[in-house]
Amino acid sequence: MSKIDLNNISHSYNSNDPNPIYALNPFSMTWQDGKRYAILGPSGCGKTTMLNIVSGLVRPTAGNILFDDKDVTDLKTESRNIAQVFQFPVIYNTMTVYENLAFPLKCRDFSQNKIDERVKSVADTLNLQSFLNSPARKLTADQKQLISLGRGLVREDVAAVLMDEPLTVIDPDLKFRLRRKLKEINEEFKTTLVYVTHDQNEAMTFADNIIVMSEGEVVQAGSPKELFERPNTTFVGYFIGSPAMNLFDSEIISSNEVNIGSIKIKTNTDLSKVKNKHVKLGIRSEFIDIADKESHNTVKVKINRIEDFGNFKLLTSTLENKIIKSKIDREKPISENEVNLYIPPEKCCVYVDEKLI
Numbered sequence: 001m002s003k004i005d006l007n008n009i010s011h012s013y014n015s016n017d018p019n020p021i022y023a024l025n026p027f028s029m030t031w032q033d034g035k036r037y038a039i040l041g042p043s044g045c046g047k048t049t050m051l052n053i054v055s056g057l058v059r060p061t062a063g064n065i066l067f068d069d070k071d072v073t074d075l076k077t078e079s080r081n082i083a084q085v086f087q088f089p090v091i092y093n094t095m096t097v098y099e100n101l102a103f104p105l106k107c108r109d110f111s112q113n114k115i116d117e118r119v120k121s122v123a124d125t126l127n128l129q130s131f132l133n134s135p136a137r138k139l140t141a142d143q144k145q146l147i148s149l150g151r152g153l154v155r156e157d158v159a160a161v162l163m164d165e166p167l168t169v170i171d172p173d174l175k176f177r178l179r180r181k182l183k184e185i186n187e188e189f190k191t192t193l194v195y196v197t198h199d200q201n202e203a204m205t206f207a208d209n210i211i212v213m214s215e216g217e218v219v220q221a222g223s224p225k226e227l228f229e230r231p232n233t234t235f236v237g238y239f240i241g242s243p244a245m246n247l248f249d250s251e252i253i254s255s256n257e258v259n260i261g262s263i264k265i266k267t268n269t270d271l272s273k274v275k276n277k278h279v280k281l282g283i284r285s286e287f288i289d290i291a292d293k294e295s296h297n298t299v300k301v302k303i304n305r306i307e308d309f310g311n312f313k314l315l316t317s318t319l320e321n322k323i324i325k326s327k328i329d330r331e332k333p334i335s336e337n338e339v340n341l342y343i344p345p346e347k348c349c350v351y352v353d354e355k356l357i
């Protein structure tokens with residue numbers, strides 16, 4: 001497995017035009033050996049372009065890529081020693097499941113014993129043991145995708161396994177189990193896994209590092225906890241988490257306070273040097289609690305709706321004509337019409353021009 005450095009990478013599919021459009025704006029980052037990464041963002045934001053630059057399917061317009069400090073920018077995919085799994089199955093229909101799984105090893109002259117051992121291990125992991133002698137064409141769509149996944153995982157010596165929405169055709173229950181399996185494989189074999197998805201749950205439950213993208217821009221890279229607790233931009237606050245982060249148009253009124261309408265909210269952010277007084281206040285619904293009485297950093301809200309999710313209640317209320325959502329402990333009594341909500345200063349995020357201060 002390899003450490004992968006992406007240095008000042010950018011890409012335009014029409015770089016020869018007088019006004020090229022950039023699918024990827026310049027960014028640099030390092031993917032550590034043996035970690036699990038998710039590239040997350042809405043459709044068209046540049047996820048596949050980024051992955052294809054790493055695999056060598058796309059040559060970046062600018063910048064270079066290093067695998068273990070060796071420049072591979074000009075190397076073709078087949079010389080990069082990576083495995084790829086795509087959204088839809090890529091298998092040989094004329095071969096058996098065994099032959100499909102063995103193919104990447106056969107091409108590299110592995111011994112028959114080693115091939116048997118690896119194919120068996122991957123087939124066990126993916127529950128394909130009983131199909132090994134079946135022709136691949138006879139399998140269902142999601143079983144075929146398991147073969148694709150197996151071909152990606154069968155070699156232990158690859159620099160990284162790159163997966164582009166690999167579980168799209170898999171049914172939800174199996175999807176959940178496979179994500180867990182991929183995590184186990186990574187933990188056991190220290191395989192560097194890179195996983196493209198537009199599904200935040202998939203990214204949050206799979207990766208220890210998530211790269212969030214929007215419109216060709218890497219907007220934040222960090223652990224699920226960092227993205228959840230300190231979103232760098234309002235986009236990340238909105239895109240990550242369910243419900244999305246509560247965001248209020250607000251104004252700075254002191255070195256650490258902002259307002260929501262007529263209500264003062266204390267934050268732990270130093271606002272003394274911020275020139276633009278128009279900001280947004282962000283607070284996750286998970287960090288808001290019911291307060292017994294009005295006091296410092298409480299807001300009185302009118303309740304619109306209470307939904308019981310079993311492990312918590314989702315309270316949708318109105319604060320100064322704006323909706324505020326809070327996740328409340330299901331055992332907490334909630335009065336019918338109005339309630340005081342406590343907004344902890346240390347959990348407040350303040351944004352200027354959509355960026356975290």
Ligand code: ATP
Pocket residue numbers: 013023041042043044045046047048049050198
């Ligand atoms: P999706 O989730 O829909 O697959 P994505 O986040 O992977 O999207 P990309 O496929 O990387 O995004 O596309 C980024 C941008 O580049 C989009 O505007 C897309 O239309 C454009 N694009 C992608 N491939 C090409 C290509 N071969 N030629 C021209 N433009 C392209």
